[in-house]
Amino acid sequence: xxxLIIKDVRIxxxxxxVIIPLVGQTEDEITQEAKIVKSLKPDMVEWRVDFYEGVHHxxxxxxxxxxxxxxxxxxxILFTFRxxxxxxxxxxxxxxxxxxxxxxxxxxxxxxxxxELFMEEEIILHLISAAKENGVFSIMSNHDFVKTPSKEEIxxxxxxxxxxxxxxxxxxxxxxSAGDVLTLMDATYTMxxxxxxRPIITMSMGGTxxxxxxxxxxxxxACTFASGREASAxxxxxxxxxxxxxEVLHNRMQQ
Numbered sequence: 001x002x003x004l005i006i007k008d009v010r011i012x013x014x015x016x017x018v019i020i021p022l023v024g025q026t027e028d029e030i031t032q033e034a035k036i037v038k039s040l041k042p043d044m045v046e047w048r049v050d051f052y053e054g055v056h057h058x059x060x061x062x063x064x065x066x067x068x069x070x071x072x073x074x075x076x077i078l079f080t081f082r083x084x085x086x087x088x089x090x091x092x093x094x095x096x097x098x099x100x101x102x103x104x105x106x107x108x109x110x111x112x113x114x115x116e117l118f119m120e121e122e123i124i125l126h127l128i129s130a131a132k133e134n135g136v137f138s139i140m141s142n143h144d145f146v147k148t149p150s151k152e153e154i155x156x157x158x159x160x161x162x163x164x165x166x167x168x169x170x171x172x173x174x175x176x177s178a179g180d181v182l183t184l185m186d187a188t189y190t191m192x193x194x195x196x197x198r199p200i201i202t203m204s205m206g207g208t209x210x211x212x213x214x215x216x217x218x219x220x221x222a223c224t225f226a227s228g229r230e231a232s233a234x235x236x237x238x239x240x241x242x243x244x245x246x247e248v249l250h251n252r253m254q255q
Contacts, residue, residue, distance in 0.1 A: 004167055004199050006111055006137055009043050009076055011168065011223060012199035015250045016216040017043035019078065020228040020239055023051045023089075027064060034071045037228040040239045044076040044112070044223070049100070050088040055081070056096075058103050069109040078139065079104040080114035086143040098123045105130050112168075117142040117161055128165050139201070140166030148173040148180035148204065154187035159195055168222070170201040175208045185212055185219045192220030199223070213237060214245050217253060 003012040011017055020042040024030035030052065037045055047068060054060030068077060081100055082088030092100070097119065104110055105127070113136050115127050124140075131138045140161035149157075154171060161169040169191075175181045181204040188202045199222035204212040213224045213236070224246070226239035237245075 002197055002199075004137070006076055007074075014217070015246050016221060017223045018239060018243060018246070019044040019046050019223050019225045021046045021048050021225065021236075022068075022228075023048050025051055025053050027054070027060075027067075030064065031067060031071070033228065034068055038071055038075065040228055042075065042226070042228075042239065044078055045072055046078040046080050046114075046225070048080050048082060048089070049104075050081045050083075050090045055090060055092075055100070058100070061100065061103065062107060065104060065107050065109050076111040077109075078112040078114060079110040082114070082143070083116055083119075086116060086118075086141075087145045094120055094123060098126065101127050102130050105134050105136050108134055108136070110136060112137045112139055114139050114141050114170075115166065116140070117157060117164075124164055132165075137167040138165075139168040139170050140164060141170040141172075143172045145174050145205070148175050148183055151183050151187040151190070154184065154202075155191050155195065158187075158191050158200060162196065162198065166198075168199045168201060169196065172203045172205055173209075174206060175204045178208060180204065181209050181212055184209070185215070188216075188221055189219045196220075210237065213242070214249065217246070217250055 003010050020037050022033050024033045049055050084091035113131055115138050117140055142157050158169045173184055184204045201223045202221045216224050225236055226242040227236040
């Protein structure tokens with residue numbers, strides 16, 4: 001698995017990089033949240049634009065991107081609209097999804113963009129191409145809030161993301177047991193060792209899956225999501241607690 005370098009952040013080596021989501025609904029809420037999150041010094045911030053009340057107005061989205069860029073001048077920004085079927089906060093049709101993501105990419109004020117694996121192939125290929133043309137890195141993602149697929153299916157989906165040409169591969173699943181968490185971590189390790197030539201992000205959600213958010217360095221997950229002001233998914237850990245555990249594990253793994 002190769003390391004991806006975006007600005008000064010080396011994704012895929014060392015301590016998993018910490019990503020904090022922004023989930024405010026109004027411009028004021030997002031701005032206040034952003035200032036708090038900046039003080040926590042994440043490696044990356046994810047703007048979950050599906051929480052934003054102005055998401056249906058491209059001009060408002062553009063203005064908010066510009067404001068976030070001014071706040072996070074030296075921190076990576078990931079632009080994400082999480083679809084309703086994959087746990088997002090709003091439902092939009094695929095044509096507007098394409099227009100929204102492309103609009104964010106063409107602003108050239110974001111560093112990374114999330115593209116969902118189960119969108120129409122034409123949309124995926126178009127957005128992957130647009131991102132590359134505009135110097136934006138892509139994270140292809142899939143989220144299963146119902147179950148944990150088999151190890152083989154997890155690997156199959158991650159490999160498909162790689163075939164599409166995404167720079168980072170991401171999958172989140174919901175465990176029904178500790179065994180499901182082991183399935184996710186085993187799939188991550190196998191993917192890293194046998195198939196991946198780029199960074200992977202995986203997580204098992206909820207309280208049962210918390211260990212997957214902590215042990216990424218051992219099993220192959222290059223980034224982990226922490227809660228800042230609010231969590232965007234079940235099982236996220238406050239950033240101070242998360243960073244402390246990541247450092248302990250990293251230091252012990254070097255011995």
